[in-house]
Amino acid sequence: MKKLGSLMVILGMAVLLHAQDMRQDTYCNPLNIDYTYMIYNSDKDISYRSGADPAVVKFRGEYYMFVTRSNGYWRSKDLLNWEFVRPGRNWYPQGCNAPAAHNYKDSVLYVTGDPSGAMSILYTDDPASGNWEATPAILHDLQDPDLFIDDDGKAYMFWGSSNVFPIRGMELDKNHRFIKKGETKELFALDMPKHGWERFGENHTDTVLGGYIEGPWLTKHNGKYYMQYGAPGTEFNVYADGVYVADHPMGPYTYQKHNPVSYKPGGYMNGAGHGSTVLGPGGQYWHFASMSLSINVNWERRLCMFPVGFDKDGIMYCDTRFGDYPRYAPAVPGKAGQFRGWMLLSYGKPVTASTTKGNFNPSALTDELTKTFWLAAANDERQWVQIDLEKPADVHAIQINYHDYQSNMYGRYEGLHHRYVIEGSLDGQNWNVLVDRKESYKDTPNDYVELAIPQFARYIRYKNIDIPTPNLAISEFRVFGLGNGKAPLAPKKFTLERHADRRDITISWEPVKGAQGYNILWGIAPDKLYSSWMVYGNEGKHLMKSLTTDQKYYFAIETFNENGISQLSAVKEVE
Missing domain, CATH: 2.115.10.20 (Glycosyl hydrolase domain; family 43)
Incomplete structure (x- = not known):
């Protein structure tokens, strides 16, 4: 009976790992389709x-x-x-x-x-x-x-x-x-x-x-x-x-x-x-x-x-x-398109890799910059990259954005696929499989996976198996979920300076300790703050050049980090 019980546990874990690749209550931009080579x-x-x-x-x-x-x-x-x-x-x-x-x-x-x-x-x-x-x-x-x-x-x-x-x-x-x-x-x-x-x-x-x-x-x-x-x-x-x-x-x-x-x-x-x-x-x-x-x-x-x-x-x-960031999928009733509330756990976190070729360092994987990427020295099953989240967190979803580095491919191809495994660990020694793509034969250049059950982990590791390009290059390895600390406070000293060129405005605020970044929200009425601009870092100032000259605007700002989002600041009017 003990052997049967153990077997059932193993089978249950296998079903769980498979289910992790099947849940689709959310999606994440950019869309993960099998893009054609130009x-x-x-x-x-x-x-x-x-x-x-x-x-x-x-x-x-x-x-x-x-x-x-x-x-x-x-x-x-x-x-x-x-x-x-x-x-x-x-x-x-x-x-x-x-x-x-x-x-x-x-x-x-x-x-x-x-x-x-x-x-x-x-x-x-x-x-x-x-x-x-x-x-x-x-x-x-x-x-x-x-x-x-x-x-x-x-x-x-x-x-x-x-x-x-x-x-x-x-x-x-x-x-x-x-x-x-x-x-x-x-x-x-x-x-x-x-x-x-x-x-x-x-x-x-x-x-x-x-x-x-x-x-x-x-x-x-x-x-x-x-x-x-x-x-x-x-x-x-x-x-x-x-x-x-x-x-x-x-x-x-x-x-x-x-x-x-x-x-x-x-x-x-x-x-x-x-x-x-x-x-x-x-x-x-x-x-x-x-x-x-x-x-x-x-x-x-x-x-x-x-x-x-x-x-x-x-x-x-x-x-x-x-x-x-992850949002509810179109088929989720009553929530379609809404922000899921999962924050970016990987931003700016330390990264180590099996190998690196040239100056394309693994730190590019967590910088949230589209045009930077990590390039491995080889493309085989020995290649891996690991993020240290620095603190344990609840991991809900992962996105891998591959990059084409000297791919030498042109037109439409059949049979392209990305096979890999992603593991999580609390101590960097004992690992659990979070995402199992060993037997996946889908072409997933911007692969996004929502975990069926959130995993508590500090270290996240990508292990390569097989990808369709000659070089293993990844532009961003993004881990989403919720940290176990406090959400940041809303910014203070929020000011607006519309320039003589009324198309331009400088937004300033006092940087918030522990912030990853800020969302500047604006619109044509206090209840119509439909536009947003995400700003990473803590400079506390942003120049925006996108206004209409004869339009009055209303602005607000919020802070975010891996633990959540602050309350929205008071809405301010600018003529």
């Missing part, structure tokens, strides 16, 4: 994965996601688990570019976005098959198109990707091959002298080049038309989506007071621009967008998703607070 820098021997400009639509109970130059697209039942669909008949040879997609009354799914800018509209009633038909008419000079068919059956095409030309639109004859009907109309352009967030460059600091306006996407909600657009440039931390609102698809459009709508300039993975908005499970809207990685090239990107809302005044907003 080919348009292959002449320079630059190999990297990328995913950008996502167009996500619901069709017959499933969701389809079309992504720039991916040689196919993805399908999902829950907006969380994505399966790649290899296209068959009539797909774009190098994949679509800045694609558009539209579901017409659940009868036909339309897609367009040829890289050349000259394209027919593809359609199918069975997107899971990969087979498409093409309308015989060709539309010309379209970059970053957006096809929209209204409830009355009238069809429209919007497009734009330029630092010179505005977003434009035209009506199409849906009943006659989608040929152009009527005149092209200019809808709106960037207004950089007025809208600070539309300025080019990292942190909007480039004063020479003009920003780009691109990627229109039209969402209809409660009879209003919300035209989203990306700016100022996909490679920057401040890449965002703004919105204009109208009573008709062709306008006139009015700039929404709360802008940008989708904005994530701080934290680990930055950017939230050139996206799409889709109605997900339970009636919750979601915004999918592009995040900047930009290590190998500027166009190296990842995907993200954030919950979207429309308030009582019809203001569209997107929740990006703690935007690259």
